[in-house]
Amino acid sequence: MAGATESTLVSEDTTETEAVAAGAVGLAAVLFALSLAAMFELVTITDPIAGVPMVALLGGLLVLLGLAVVGFGVGSRLGYVATDPRPTAGLVASGAFALVWFVVGGLVASQTLGLGTAGWVVASLVTGGAAFAMSALPREDIGSTLPAGALAAFAGIVFLTGVIGPSWVWDLGWEQQASFNAEFTIPVLTGFCSLLVGWAAAKAYGGFGARGRHIGAYVLVYLNALSIIAVLFLLVAFTVLKGLPGLFNGLAFGAGAGPEVTLVGVTFSLPLSWPFVMNGVALLNDVNGVLPAIAGTIWLVIGAVLFAVPLGVGAAVFITEYADRGRFTQVVEVATNGLWSTPSIVFGLFGLAFLVPRLGNQKSLLAGMLTLGFMLLPLVVITSRESMLAVPDEYRDASAALGVTKWQTIRSIVLPAALPGIVTGIILGVGRIAGETAPILLTMSGSVAPPGSQTVDVVGGFQFSLAPPFVTNPELMRATSALPYQLYSLITAGVGQSSNIGAIDEFRWATALILLVVVLGFYAIGIATRYYFRSKLQHE
Amino acid sequence: MSETRQTADDGQTTTDSEPDGVSAGTDQPLEVTSGETRERTRDAWVEHEFEGDAKLSVSDLDVYYGDDHALKGVSMEIPENSVTALIGPSGCGKSTFLRCLNRMNDRIKAASIDGSVRLEGEEIYQEGVNLVELRKRVGMVFQSPNPFPKSIADNISYGPRKHGDLDTGLLANLLGRSDDDAVDELVERSLRQAALWDEVQDRLDDNALGLSGGQQQRLCIARALATDPEVLLMDEPASALDPIATSKIEDLVHDLAEDYTVVIVTHNMQQAARISDQTAVFLTGGELVEYGDTDQVFEDPQSQRVEDYISGKFG
Known part of the structure; x- marks a missing residue:
């Protein structure tokens, strides 16, 4: 099936490779959810999960996913996997990869290696240009998997080796003392890389070509929509969780528990006392409120x-x-x-x-x-x-x-x-x-x-x-x-x-x-x- | 600008598109659809003799949409309690003519109307005409069914309620003056007239938009009948409907002609031949070319162009 370009009208039962690709997409989604959770501090990056520190887990998953995606691309190129790729990954994907790798190269050169302006510009141009060539020149299966997989694997190795560890702080060196810490950087990098490999894996699942692009776009759009809903939900949940203790302070039920009210000339006691919404702020109140x-x-x-x-x-x-x-x-x-x-x-x-x-x-x-x-x-x-x-x-x-x-x-x-x-x-x-x-x-x-x-x-x-x-x-x-x-x-x-x-x-x-x-x-x-x-x- | 000239010797009318380009002696109008024979229209072709009174008499009606001369010097008399079909190719002005009969063209800002339309001898294009009263007497049904997003019963009673003939408001209810019974009666009568009662009598309070297209159109007819008009104008009422719904509408039109004067625009010549007593043929350029007894117009048209149109050579 080397260079399989013909497509069949009826696809066979789910093949093993498809199952593995679908598993990779699912894993990317899990990784994305984990990064969101870490971003909102639902899990902390130092906490061990099943004995493995969170950072190491994220890094390991990223390396695994990156290698899997690269494996798909290479396997498809060598003809082990039947796919239907286009001659190139397209200008948009190539440009995006070039930009991403340009930034990565620049950051590594200037921040990690400490090179000067000339040094990081050259490094950026080299990595960006290489990424562009890597995705634009070869066939689509290589072009869209290799740069994405490599980035994920690279980020994973950076986490695993502790170059960016829990105590890592990136001091921007500005007058204003601005810095990024690991609690923010690691989730962001993980989320971004998981989106990228998720997209590449989804393309591989669709066998590249028109169907692959469709599935890739679908996965991206879906994950984004989900994350927006998740943010909204988190915001409300956050406020509710923080607000509940104060809200129900001194809540009491029972006949005559509440304040006296007069309705149509009849005075009676409410069977509910809810100080926070029934009181104002006064010296003698047990619980103050915002009525x-x-x-x-x-x-x-x-x-x-x-x-x-x-x-x-x-x-x-x-x-x-x-x-x-x-x-x-x-x-x-x-x-x-x-x-x-x-x-x-x-x-x-x-x-x-x-x-x-x-x-x-x-x-x-x-x-x-x-x-x-x-x-x-x-x-x-x-x-x-x-x-x-x-x-x-x-x-x-x-x-x-x-x-x-x-x-x-x-x-x-x-x-x-x-x-x-x-x-x-x-x-x-x-x-x-x-x-x-x-x-x-x-x-x-x-x-x-x-x-x-x-x-x-x-x-x-x-x-x-x-x-x-x-x-x-x-x-x-x-x-x-x-x-x-x-x-x-x-x-x-x-x-x-x-x-x-x-x-x-x-x-x-x-x-x-x-x-x-x-x-x-x-x-x-x-x-x-x-x-x-x-x-x-x-x-x- | 076009103009209509009366030639003294033979009483024929020649319609020209350009006043200077064609002399009075030239008998060929310039605007013709491809395939149309060129000929002069004659006054005699649009004379229709009938017994009884004319319900509507139109004379020298010109309509302009901006610079566009949509209707040119149309004169015709429409007899009472009959079905008059208006046929012709697209853009010939038949719908424009219909909308002149209840002054619906007033709602189009660019339209200007010149000429005379008389309803039972009373000029409707004069100062002080009460449009509410006119449109109560001359009802209209549109091409696409357009029931209001209200219940079936509310659709029917809408006109009379808004005219103040029937009052079902809260205040009337409180004062015991509500016309609920009269409304029920009106709804049933109108729906029966429109042959819709049997199909909808169990769901008069349902939204009218839930009806099928044919039922909606009959509901619109019932709604127009509820204001008790004398004339019913129909603008291609069956063009958006399937054959079964169309035949129901046609039967209905036939029955309505016993009590109402029906003027119906249609694209469908078989339909015009089936349901109408007299037929008016409008041809390209907004002129009325032939008007007469339906049998005569379809079997023995006087105009060559009308014969070509009816036999399907153009249009």
């Missing part, structure tokens, strides 16, 4: 949504349905896009300089709501407009042909059809504004760690009188706290260290967790709403 900040955040988001959504949707209706498409709509579009990319601190300054002096001349919940509403407005306009444009014109024609007026068509046909899109926009916007710190800092922040008695009660704050303005709500005019602001000031300003918050670290992480839960809660509400409206539009 004022939670209430502040929730009311902020509600106020901003109530302010921005009607305005934004109305503006979008006007520019999509009524205004002639022309210069005016273009200007509005550019303005809304620009407003959406305006930094939040600018909105905050606007709120401080414009809203605060006009609304009672003090920082207040209302000023915060309006400032965040201004921030939310452009996204609501943009997404509402997009989703209204996506409503097919056939609906408008059909409605017009039935003799229904434009406004009724918009209200009964266009808006319902656009609602899922509008809700998506609101979800995205709420996700942004709920976590904003700067505008809150400037427009509504009160004390850093407010006591529970300072919780805003917007619903209960309404006061009615016979004289104008008839309805007032002092609660809206009060400075209060919000979760992101509280977190920010607890961390940066060091406030709270001195006050009576006991375990400050637990308190911070629990606050972060509560913020995450509140934002995700708004997300969940939004997604459920969107699902509801969408299911009304679709059959089944």
